[in-house]
Amino acid sequence: MMDVALRAGVSHGTVSNFFNRPQLLSEATREKVAQAVADLAFVPNDAARTLAKGTGNTIGVVLVDIGNSFFVDIARGVESAAAESAHKLLLANSDVNAQKQDDYLELFDETRVRGIILAPLDGEQDGAARVRSHGRPVVFVNWPGEDDASCGVIVDEEHGGYLAARHLIELGRTTLLFAGGPLTLHAVADRLNGVRRAIDEAPGVALEVLETHSLTTRAGRVLGHELAIRPPARQPDGVVCAADSLAIGCIEQLVGAGIRVPEDIAVTGYDNNHYGAESAVPVTTIAQPGHEMGVIAAELLAEEVGGLPGHTHRTVILKPSLLVRKSTVASAVPAITDAPETAR
Amino acid sequence: MMDVALRAGVSHGTVSNFFNRPQLLSEATREKVAQAVADLAFVPNDAARTLAKGTGNTIGVVLVDIGNSFFVDIARGVESAAAESAHKLLLANSDVNAQKQDDYLELFDETRVRGIILAPLDGEQDGAARVRSHGRPVVFVNWPGEDDASCGVIVDEEHGGYLAARHLIELGRTTLLFAGGPLTLHAVADRLNGVRRAIDEAPGVALEVLETHSLTTRAGRVLGHELAIRPPARQPDGVVCAADSLAIGCIEQLVGAGIRVPEDIAVTGYDNNHYGAESAVPVTTIAQPGHEMGVIAAELLAEEVGGLPGHTHRTVILKPSLLVRKSTVASAVPAITDAPETAR
DNA sequence: TCACGGCATTGAATCGTTACATCGCTCAGC
DNA sequence: GCTGAGCGATGTAACGATTCAATGCCGTGA
Known part of the structure; x- marks a missing residue:
């Protein structure tokens, strides 16, 4: 950051403001800094930022099985909602493996993510409890929240x-x-x-x-x-x-x-x-409603990390719906939905 | 870390050694520190670690579409190989969106990941080039490497x-x-x-x-x-x-x-x-061979981050294979393969 | 000309680690 | 009896940002 400051002829504090509170800078200064950043291809060091701030601005998502399209839908929902609260999102696949789930929870804990959204395996959620005890909020998807401790989004x-x-x-x-x-x-x-x-x-x-x-x-x-x-x-x-x-x-x-x-x-x-x-x-x-579940989970998490005053932990229960196809009604019309796009 | 050091009656440098070079500690000290770590539920701050070391020990994987099982296979392959080199793995889904792809590349750049595995969209890969210019290796999957600049794994x-x-x-x-x-x-x-x-x-x-x-x-x-x-x-x-x-x-x-x-x-x-x-x-x-592609990509990346002396950038080309089913041969026997497990 | 207020800018302290030079000891070898 | 190596532990200096109190600069009005 010092390099940028030198090149722009300002102090490093100003460069910091450029990234975090640009409105404090004069137009001229802002441009000088922008130019220097571009010239030097400067990429802020998120580790340092996180260290100084005490917390990062990413949220971690741990999914039990990304091979199951239901969870992919959830991830997409989370992402679309997280984009709004300016949070970056990191995914991890626990692959129906309790050990891996704990490992990823631990990893996110170590990297000081802002919060975690977890679609867990069945079982005791003590990994999540540990993370939460370090002050890091965890929101469950497809698993009920725990009274007074965490939120959850489930379907009935x-x-x-x-x-x-x-x-x-x-x-x-x-x-x-x-x-x-x-x-x-x-x-x-x-x-x-x-x-x-x-x-x-x-x-x-x-x-x-x-x-x-x-x-x-x-x-x-x-x-x-x-x-x-x-x-x-x-x-x-x-x-x-x-x-x-x-x-x-x-x-x-x-x-x-x-x-x-x-x-x-x-x-x-x-x-x-x-x-x-x-x-x-x-x-x-x-x-x-996987997508919706993801969106709601992200919103719940945003409430928690935002420290919204009125926030109380709660579990949102969504209703599933029946989709009739030919395996029960021979005359059922094929739904006009797409298979997942192949992106090549 | 200081808290742990105090409680264990050692200096913080020793605590650092406890985590990174435990073999340097005497049995007694190791136990004291272990006890203190457990008592305090201490979780090392990865941001600080990354800052001090200059680089993290995670690798980032950016996938063009996690809704496509081909890419999920790749991710699984990467993970199984990454586990061996003791690298943690973070996933991101660019969702067939060039902007998102660049955003995630940038995010991984900022978090100082050790390296990146990228299954990109078609097009110019200047986002990847930028990351690489910061000294962060990028290995392509399903996209050829660039001579003398990066590795790639593709199928023919x-x-x-x-x-x-x-x-x-x-x-x-x-x-x-x-x-x-x-x-x-x-x-x-x-x-x-x-x-x-x-x-x-x-x-x-x-x-x-x-x-x-x-x-x-x-x-x-x-x-x-x-x-x-x-x-x-x-x-x-x-x-x-x-x-x-x-x-x-x-x-x-x-x-x-x-x-x-x-x-x-x-x-x-x-x-x-x-x-x-x-x-x-x-x-x-x-x-x-999605899984195999992932494994090879991870190995290639491990070579690069490991600074293996003999490493030369190369593109590995795998052969696809024909799978005959009923859409061409009426008598084809259904393969005895599983659909992806649903993990619930 | 000068004091003043308002802003943009600066500099020092801080965050939690790692790396490394160094310490005081012990012990083997000559 | 001296030297040097090995040992486990220590202390200090980075690492690259943020934060905030202090400072400098500006035009303005008296």
Whole structure:
């Protein structure tokens, strides 16, 4: 910075003002400094800035899985909102790995980010608690906030499960099967609860629960195969899958075995992943407002770092919505949505 | 750090050594310091560290589109390799936006990252050049390095186009159509060149080129519709699409119009996006070794930041491979690969 | 001519580390 | 008995910014 000051014929303090409070400088000075900055290709040292100020102006986002378009939507939402509060945004992918999640939390803590938005793995959030205890706000997405300690943005998973099951029931299906797992995942358990509520409201409708060991396409194939080899009398006529990937694998096997989807068995997915709309039988799904969740999380965080006086920690609960496609209604019109753009 | 030093009864220099050269400390001292660090929940200030050292130990990754699974594969590859060289990794998504790309490059420059891995937009890479001129190495992925200035990892796009076209020709197709665009995208142009080479090698095979305005599913639908309404005599019997999304939209329209894929028209995609395998007619595609590209890029960068004496800038060229699915061969066996896991 | 007020500018202190020269000791080797 | 190396720990000087009280400069009005 001294070099710039020398070249512009001012002191380094003035150069600092040039970057932080340009309105304090006279037009002439401002131009001299700008010229010097350009000449020297000067890039302010953020480490020094952060050290002097005590805190940086980036916010960290830790995502559990950037391979899942739901979380990418969240990231995009966060970014669009963060841009408004002039915060830069750094992403980290914990890749469904608790260790990595903690590592990144620690990294962001060390780099003194302004705040963190975390889409965590299921489990105790003590990594987040530690960061917060250092005075660094953490906002959860897809995980509830903790009373009086942090904010969160979640979707009503129970409602999503309810929507899916009710949809099948309204279509006249009477023997439903819920597939998903492990049931220890809070999202899966909540969705199942919603399914149960819908069943309870509909006398005469039966429910079978089949826990899968994961939510992958592969697990879906296993599920579909198992269903396909059952005697028809024991087959459900509606399947609620706890994830799109599961539904896709399941449908593939059913169709491959000559079972018609949706006529014989209707199947729903969950998450509205981008590929769900493009699959062999487009999957009826529960769409989560990922982008909106990201925006809200960023706003919540902005409130916290801004030290807004009236801020109270809270959890915002958003409602998911049902997206009907051919896996439950044969005549469903394909939605006119794009697959993610390939950028090449 | 002073607090820790006081509590442990040592000087702050010793605390510094505790973190950076623990082998210099005696067992007893090490334990005292460790205890003090734990008691005080001390988190080293990375800004100060970076300031004092002159450079951080993170590497920045700027990706053109994290919605595209190809780039996510790259990121994963980078991460797995970066872990080995003890570098932390920060992600940024430029979202196909030149301005954002430059902003993130600048941000990483300011935070004094150790180096940058950039999957850029098409165009002049002066943002990268600027960063590099500040002594910060930049390694390109999916973009060639610049002689004597930077490294790069690319796939042989021309070869990919060649593979796709030759595959169709070997299947006996004689009137091919190449779809993709804009042709100003280097990847699209290169792929077309490869297609041309395959055509040249096969006398009697005709090629039509149809430039699309983008590589989206929507553009694919437009393409498919246009093909579907042509008189059969003017329809190609093989279509090489420059992207999977394009192929998926195209196939959807063709099938919807009663044209059989692959019997009447065989279609290939490009990129092996995760959803391509799950689509209505699984798409034959050209697979790019994204993970491997990421690993190599990280290694190249490690060489540069490590100041390896023998390091010379170079561009590593990887070969793509053909993945045959039902959009060209009806009997193709579905690959037993997983869709991306949903992590919930 | 001079005191005055208002602003732009300056300089010193500070932030939390790292790097390195240096200290006081001990011990082996001659 | 002397020398020199090795050891673990220490203290000081950067590192590159921000902040803020103090200073200088300006035109203005008396």
